[in-house]
Amino acid sequence: DAGITQSPRYKITETGRQVTLMCHQTWSHSYMFWYRQDLGHGLRLIYYSAAADITDKGEVPDGYVVSRSKTENFPLTLESATRSQTSVYFCASNPGVGRYEQYFGPGTRLTVT
C-alpha cells in the first residue's frame, strides 16, 4: 500500500536544463495537485488535475508543464529550470466525490544551480 510517492526525492540540476518530477498514487484518486513550498510563502498551487487528460493552472504555473495521461501519474516538468524554481515540490491527491482532504506525497527537494 504505497499511497502517493514522488521521485526523485532530491535533485540538483543546472540552469536551463529540463527536469521532470514524478508523482504516482495507488488510490485511483480523481484529483491531483502540484505545490511548491518556499520559506515565507507557504504552499502555492502550480497545477491541478481533475481527471486524466484534464488539467488547469494554479497560482504560479509559469515555467512548468504538466500532463496526465493515466489517473495514477501526474508528472511536472520544468522546461528550462531557473534558480527561482529552487524549492520543495509536493504532489497531492484527493478522491473527490464529496471527500475533501488532500493526501500529500513526501516531497522533492529541487536545487537549481
Place this chain on the structure above:
Amino acid sequence: QQPVQSPQAVILREGEDAVINCSSSKALYSVHWYRQKHGEAPVFLMILLKGGEQKGHEKISASFNEKKQQSSLYLTASQLSYSGTYFCGTEALLSGGSNYKLTFGKGTLLTVNP
C-alpha cells in the same frame, strides 16, 4: 489571493492553549487545516464546510465564521507532538460547487516546549 494567518509563530509550554486564525477576503466554501512537521509532508487535520458544524479532532478543534470568512484553530492542553507548522487552506465559493482547489496561507509555526 492567499488567506492571512495569525500569528506567524507561537511558543507554548506543554499544557497551554493556543488559537490560530485564518482570514480570507473571498467568500468561502470550505476551510481546511493541515499540520506539517519539519522535513515532512503536510497532514490533513480537519475541514469546515460552509453551513457545517464546528469540528474537533482529539484536543484540536476549529470553527468557521462564514459571514466574516474567518476560521480559527483551537489547540487545548498542548502536547509536545503538536509542534509544527499549521496551514489553513481555503476553497472559494463557486456556483458549481466544490472544485477541491485550495489556496493555502503562509503558515503558523507552533513550538511546544516541555
